[in-house]
Amino acid sequence: MTEETSFFKQKRDFLKNYEPFSLLSNNLLKKIVSKLQVQHYGVGQKICERGQKGNCLFIIHIGSVVETLTDSSGEEITVAVLREGGCFGTISLLTDEPYLATIKVKEDVELLVLYKNDIQELIQKNPVLSVYLSRVISMRMKTFFDFFEKEKIKIVEDLEDKIEKERKLDVINRVTQLFHLDEDISKILSMVVKEVNEEMKADACSIFLLDSVSNNLILEAAVGFDSRAIKKIRMRLDEGITGWVVRYNEPAALEHVHTDPRVKFFSEVHEERLSSLLSVPLGTKKDLIGAINIQTVDRRKYTYEDIRGLTILANHIALAIAHARLKKRIQITERESGKKDSKSLGFVGKGKYIDKINAFVNAMALIDEPVLINGEDGTGKIPMSKIIHYKGKRSKGPFVDVDCRDIDNDSWGEELFGYEKSSYVISCDDAFGKGTQDSASLGKSNVIEDVATRLGYLELADSGTIFLDHVDSLNQANQIKLLNYIQEGKFNRVNGSDHVFSNARIVASVSDRIASSIEHGKFDKNLYNILGKNFYQLKALRNQKRSIPMLTKHLLEKFSGELHKDVKNVSDDAMGRLMSYDWPGNVIELENVIRRAVYLAKGNTVTSEQIIFGIPSEEKKWSFNILSVNAIKGFIESKYYPQGIQILSFALLTMILCMLFMGNKDGLLNFANVFLWSTGLFGMYLITMISGRSLCGVCPFAAAGDW
Structure with missing residues (x-):
């Protein structure tokens, strides 16, 4: 095991012991560990200061740190002591707010650091991560609130300001906790407006959310209004104070709202008795989801602290709403994919062929071996592989669909097997010593600097199923690596020396030219034999x-x-x-x-x-071999045919044929036989003209589709 691999394994095992990392999947934890950087600080050093903007998430690996605040007398007071497994910096990182406390080293400390860009990249690719990180925010906020309640310290020079700020922090805590009480966002928002209305000492409060489809603002929750006025009100972005706030992403504080020209038609002012209005946007400029308003009966001049307090509260509400929506989407996705009712899965159709397909699928779902499917494009190879996956033991794991025709013929296997981070990768020509170049030319055309580690499809399908469509399109190098993986369950990434283990079931498909490919050595016979243990041929429609x-x-x-x-x-x-x-x-x-x-x-x-x-x-007229066993079988089994004109056409043709063979026995070339043959041929032509597709295109044998 290399030093780098040992580092990643050590850090991954360490993180598994602490929340929220202990709740993450192995694949997501691997991705996080791959982004970690290590920093060391000595006793007494400051890691970050109160009021400073943060761009890192810190995880304590060794040692301990203290969070401190300075009171009006300049004395430092310890808020909390964080030890191994503790996290800090999350609140500032995810909310764009400055650090709430100063962090100092108590004992020599080793920190595992995730930078903002790396976290944003991880969240973008794995949205569920933001849900778990929100738990860190809740835990850190709870630490502060518990401290403020127990110690009752003086965090600002004026006691009145201190109480006001503690109250605002407390309401933030209570509001964010409301989102854990119920999964119905509408019910949660109804409780939120009541809490905000009480804490901001307002007479009315409302929340408008932006509809992404119509781009209109919709009243989602309100309190303090007449019950007849509380209804689903829709507003355009160019309408009312709230529309202006969302449109320009700026707060609006009005002492006398009725004199403002932006108030018109259906706006946020539902009752004449309400005079003042404070409206702030929910979310950031990139992720704006609506606005929150507070209103009072008396004219009220809103201070900077009022605006800032409601803005901070709005940011936390927006974050909580986003997490609630994300959680709901994840649950829906899990219900639609990972929790499918296997009894409802199967091929639709009629006949022994469809019954055989469903029987094969059910049998394959009971075992955990490779499956090989052959058939034309569009015959149901991907649906068959999905049904096998969702009916089997791996239904809760991922299903990865790969079209091997998209993999370059010169590929070394980075798509399937991934590649390791390296300072350089030499081109194929130089690897085999083809040609000579000077160092400058080599650096320009044959070296790729700072190649990031990338997971291949086989790792992404760990604990699930990977479907390799047109697996015979892989080059021979990738075929050998795939064969070794199926036999041993491990492989090496491109440019990597360590074995990577993945537990993915292989379901593959091949083209109709597979026999020729094996004969000419283009497809590995051993790979075909392993995949072909469970083989099925899909028919064309x-x-x-x-x-x-x-x-x-x-x-x-x-x-x-x-x-x-x-x-x-x-x-x-x-x-x-x-x-x-x-x-x-x-x-x-x-x-x-x-x-x-x-x-x-x-x-x-x-x-x-x-x-x-x-x-x-x-689209063409069908011809058929009436003596074909399958045609006769299809005719007998068909429940839709023969019908109507087919029966008449068949009867008329039978009569004409009887006339031809029984009409005259004195000689084949006499006038009567020639007349009857001519009449018969003309009758067949006439029937075809009249019935059109009814004779051939809707023929009972052609309709059965079994010739």
Whole structure:
């Protein structure tokens, strides 16, 4: 084990013992550890001062620090002592507020440091991290509030100012704690406005949130107004004081609101008795989500402390709202993906072929071995792999979908296996000694400086499933690495020397040219044998047309819900066109056609005119071999055919054939036989002209799709 790997493992094991890091997944914890930097401070050194802006999150690895405040007499008072595993700097980092206390070293300390840019990058890629970091803020704020309550120290020169500031900090604490009481944001905001109204000594309080779709402000919660006035009021950004505040991201403090020209139509002033108004934006300029207002009956001249106090409170409310929304989105995502009802998963269709697919999927879900799928694009390879994943033991793990055709043929495997951080990476030509260059040329074209460590798809799929579509498109080097991974469960990143372990199940697909690729040595035979232990061949849609009616019904329900329409049926002519089409794009093309038809449908039935194919030239009349066993079998099993004109056409043709063979026995070339043969051929041509697709395109054998 290298020194660098030992460092990361040591720090990861250390963080696992302390919240919030003990609550994080291994993958997210690895990402955090990869960003850590180490700093050392001696006894008595100041790490940060009260009032200073912070840009780091500090985690104590060794030693201890103290948080201190200075009272009016200049005496330092200890607020808290932080030891191993303790965090500080989070409040200033995430709220853009200065440090609340001075941090000094009590014992020689080693700190693990995360810089602001790295944290923002981690949160952007892993939004759930911000939810856990908010716990650190709550714990740090609780430390201050407990200290203020127990010690009752004097933090400002004037006792009255001290009480006022403590009250504002206390209301911040109480307001932020409200967001942990209920998951319903509307209920929480109703409690928030009551708390703010009481603490700010106002007569009314309201919160407007910005609707991201309409870009209008919507009244979400209010207190202090007549019950008839509290309703869902919508405002444009160019309307009223609140609209102005959100539009320009500036607070507004008005002693006599009725004289302000910005008040018009439906605005924040719901009652004439209210005179003054203080409105501040919720959130920062980049993440503005609305505004909070307080109003009083008497004229009130708002001070700087009033504006600043409500602004700080608004920032915490905005952060809490953002976290509540994020938590809700995460829960929805988990319900839709990780907690799917496996009983409802399966292929839609009719016949023994669909039954075989579902039986295979159910069998594969019970085991934990590689699976290999073959079939044309659009036949359901990705859905099959997802169903296997969500029905199996790995359903709570990630599902990673990789199209191997997107991986460059000259790739060394960084996409699948990742690569290590390094000061340089030499190009392929220099690695094999092709050509000579001077040092300047080498530095310009063959060296990539400061390459960051990147996780590959196999690591991202740890504890889950990775689907490798068109795995036979990988170059031979990547095939060998993949084979070794399947056999041993470990691999090396590009430019790395240490083994990386990942527990991902492999589901792969190959093209129809796989036999030729193996024969010519383009695809590793051993890899094929391992993947092919559990093999399934998916048929093209044109060869399983008996499933089209059921698939169509399923897609109608799906897209009707998505497009908010009530389309339930398909006309006979439209179904005839669907059954006669060749479907080069398979099920994916059928989905596109049905979605377009639902969108165009004017009533609750899809008509023939609304069936528009992506490739019209592929729609053709079918020919078939009537003596084919599969054709006869399909004809017998079909429940939709024969119908109507097919039966009449078949009966008429049978009569004509009987006339041809039984009409005259005196000689084949006499006038009667020639007349009957001519009449028969003309009759067949006439039937084809009249029935059109009904004779061939809607033929019972073609409709079965099993020839």
